[in-house]
Amino acid sequence: MAAEPDDEHRWVERARENDPEAIGWLYERYVDRIYRYVYLQVGDPSEAEDITEHVFLKMIESFRDFEWRRAPFSSWLFRIARNRVVDAFRRDARRPRAPVETLRNVVAPDREDPQRHAERAEFREHLRDAMGHLTDLQAQVILLKYGLELTNAEVGELLSRTPNAVNALQYDALRNLRKLLTLKGYTPRE
Amino acid sequence: MERLSIQDALAYCLANPDNLSPEELLDRFPEHRQELGDLLALDASIKRGVDVGMAVERRAAVKEHLISAARAAQAGSRVEPATARPLAGRIQFRPWWVGTALVILVALVWWLSARSLPDSPFYGVKLTTENFLLNFAGGPADQARGHLNLANVRLFDLREMQLLSKVNQAGPAVENYDYHLGSCVDIWEALADEDRGALTKLLYSSSVASQQVFAPFSQAAEELPEALGTSIRRTVDEISNLNSETTAALQSAGLDPDQVLAEVGGQIAPLLTPVATPLPAPTPGGSATPTTTQTTVPTAGATFRVQATASAALFVAQTVIADSDSFETPVVYAAETVLAAGTGTPDASALETVVSAGGRLPTETPALTTTVVVPTVTVGLSVTPVATVTVGLPATVAPTIPAVPPITGGSTPRAVPITVAEPTEPELPVNPTIGLPR
Numbered sequence: 001m002a003a004e005p006d007d008e009h010r011w012v013e014r015a016r017e018n019d020p021e022a023i024g025w026l027y028e029r030y031v032d033r034i035y036r037y038v039y040l041q042v043g044d045p046s047e048a049e050d051i052t053e054h055v056f057l058k059m060i061e062s063f064r065d066f067e068w069r070r071a072p073f074s075s076w077l078f079r080i081a082r083n084r085v086v087d088a089f090r091r092d093a094r095r096p097r098a099p100v101e102t103l104r105n106v107v108a109p110d111r112e113d114p115q116r117h118a119e120r121a122e123f124r125e126h127l128r129d130a131m132g133h134l135t136d137l138q139a140q141v142i143l144l145k146y147g148l149e150l151t152n153a154e155v156g157e158l159l160s161r162t163p164n165a166v167n168a169l170q171y172d173a174l175r176n177l178r179k180l181l182t183l184k185g186y187t188p189r190e
Numbered sequence: 191m192e193r194l195s196i197q198d199a200l201a202y203c204l205a206n207p208d209n210l211s212p213e214e215l216l217d218r219f220p221e222h223r224q225e226l227g228d229l230l231a232l233d234a235s236i237k238r239g240v241d242v243g244m245a246v247e248r249r250a251a252v253k254e255h256l257i258s259a260a261r262a263a264q265a266g267s268r269v270e271p272a273t274a275r276p277l278a279g280r281i282q283f284r285p286w287w288v289g290t291a292l293v294i295l296v297a298l299v300w301w302l303s304a305r306s307l308p309d310s311p312f313y314g315v316k317l318t319t320e321n322f323l324l325n326f327a328g329g330p331a332d333q334a335r336g337h338l339n340l341a342n343v344r345l346f347d348l349r350e351m352q353l354l355s356k357v358n359q360a361g362p363a364v365e366n367y368d369y370h371l372g373s374c375v376d377i378w379e380a381l382a383d384e385d386r387g388a389l390t391k392l393l394y395s396s397s398v399a400s401q402q403v404f405a406p407f408s409q410a411a412e413e414l415p416e417a418l419g420t421s422i423r424r425t426v427d428e429i430s431n432l433n434s435e436t437t438a439a440l441q442s443a444g445l446d447p448d449q450v451l452a453e454v455g456g457q458i459a460p461l462l463t464p465v466a467t468p469l470p471a472p473t474p475g476g477s478a479t480p481t482t483t484q485t486t487v488p489t490a491g492a493t494f495r496v497q498a499t500a501s502a503a504l505f506v507a508q509t510v511i512a513d514s515d516s517f518e519t520p521v522v523y524a525a526e527t528v529l530a531a532g533t534g535t536p537d538a539s540a541l542e543t544v545v546s547a548g549g550r551l552p553t554e555t556p557a558l559t560t561t562v563v564v565p566t567v568t569v570g571l572s573v574t575p576v577a578t579v580t581v582g583l584p585a586t587v588a589p590t591i592p593a594v595p596p597i598t599g600g601s602t603p604r605a606v607p608i609t610v611a612e613p614t615e616p617e618l619p620v621n622p623t624i625g626l627p628r
Contacts, residue, residue: 015260019260020260020261023256023259024253024256027252027253036240036242039242040240045242048244049248049252052244053252056252056256057255057256057259060256060263120238120239120241123235123238124239124240124242127236127239127240132420135368135428136369137373146237146240147240152205160373162330162380164197164380165380167197167198168376169376170197170200170201170204171196171229174200174229174233177232177236178228178229
């Protein structure tokens with residue numbers, strides 16, 4: 001959905017009135033990115049689905065607190081997602097993390113070659129493990145860019161960083177990930 | 191195309207505003223070709239690898255749930271307009287006392303949170319308040335200083351958790367420290383060279399203090415929950431890198447790091463020394479500690495007093511006995527003192543220390559010392575204790591300890607002298623204030 005900003009503005013205003021159609025529109029627009037962002041952090045599909053649902057429920061609850069400022073609606077929503085993930089980690093701090101094998105348990109989409117699906121799942125394991133060795137900011141940049149598909153400008157807005165700082169973080173993060181993945185014997189390829 | 195740094199070249203390639211092929215992108219930056227090629231390949235792998243979505247059925251079910259919730263909200267509740275209603279209109283629907291209770295509750299929560307530590311349920315409120323105040327900082331340099339100040343405050347929180355032997359609950363402080371230090375460093379790196387000077391000095395000082403604070407955490411990392419241990423190890427590495435970078439920056443600017451530390455390290459000076467200061471070793475020929483008061487070793491449940499001049503949020507006194515082989519059962523004294531929050535003006539406050547004990551006392555002179563030390567970590571307040579209580583016997587003093595009967599009900603006094611010494615230590619740590627209104 002490539003709606004113009006003013007289209008989203010109109011949908012958000014209707015959603016604030018609890019218009020079901022508007023709620024559905026926003027959900028369809030953001031659910032995939034929110035889910036991906038959450039899933040990359042928690043590693044468990046079921047938990048990621050639960051948290052994603054909570055993000056949108058929180059969105060509905062908190063519409064009264066939302067104000068149009070310089071940041072777009074998406075930034076507000078992504079902050080909710082980030083806070084929910086942090087809450088989940090704090091709540092589960094003493095529980096063992098979901099075993100990395102669950103990353104394989106994401107059901108293969110229809111028509112995807114099972115071998116290909118397994119390779120991607122294995123890569124996700126390596127990636128998630130490598131991200132654990134990045135600084136928190138570097139990891140956030142990776143999550144925001146690849147999970148939420150944000151531009152560097154949008155990442156900078158969310159993290160309160162200058163564009164130059166985001167570029168530097170992005171470079172450091174990818175360079176470090178490449179080193180870490182290479183150490184594990186994984187060679188990224190086109 | 192003008193020569194770009196590798197960071198900017200990578201950003202351009204990943205954004206690909208002109209929709210070029212990978213080969214065309216690399217041709218634009220021949221000086222970075224090799225590295226860019228590797229990173230672009232990684233970028234492609236990540237994009238393929240993270241292309242996941244919710245299960246179709248769950249996706250639909252969640253949407254239905256949300257729509258149902260929206261319909262229920264529409265039907266069952268008063269719909270609040272986007273603009274605020276007049277205050278009078280709201281009060282009309284609430285009992286008069288609700289507003290007062292809310293104000294008191296908010297004030298109480300804020301007061302509790304301002305003094306809270308990572309193991310407190312109010313700690314999140316404290317961190318949120320700090321972040322809120324940071325929004326009012328000025329330009330990037332002011333923002334960076336704000337972040338660094340908050341990182342330094344976290345160092346005091348961490349040291350206090352160490353003193354309380356609650357290292358395993360210090361996770362929120364470690365995370366928040368990481369966040370603020372990382373934010374400061376990112377801004378610092380993005381500043382022009384001519385704007386970095388003052389911040390470099392502050393970062394260097396903070397890195398030295400951080401190394402002191404994190405040293406005991408690092409030693410205990412293996413025994414901590416895995417996530418916290420990993421976080422601490424990573425933080426220690428980052429601090430080490432920061433220390434190296436800022437040292438190099440100072441030296442290349444012709445500055446002496448030690449002098450910089452003396453010049454700008456005032457607020458964090460208390461963090462620059464290890465917290466566990468051992469008692470002075472007894473000197474031959476007599477007791478090392480002057481005796482002002484003699485009293486008996488407290489029995490279980492007994493109390494003794496330590497005078498302290500302070501307005502402070504928290505005092506912790508810990509006593510530990512080093513076990514001797516002559517003990518039939520381990521004797522452990524544990525003392526904990528909490529002083530209620532002061533008024534902000536220095537005044538004399540009495541600490542009551544409850545000492546609990548169990549087991550048998552040794553029947554011969556032990557090589558042990560029980561020390562009650564009053565370390566203090568406060569926020570914005572200065573503390574000067576007036577007494578350090580030393581329970582035990584300096585090794586050079588050779589008294590005979592009368593044999594005492596086993597503890598049966600905790601009521602038999604034990605005639606082992608306690609010396610109460612007047613300390614000569616300088617003032618204890620003062621936290622930097624972060625501008626929170628009191």
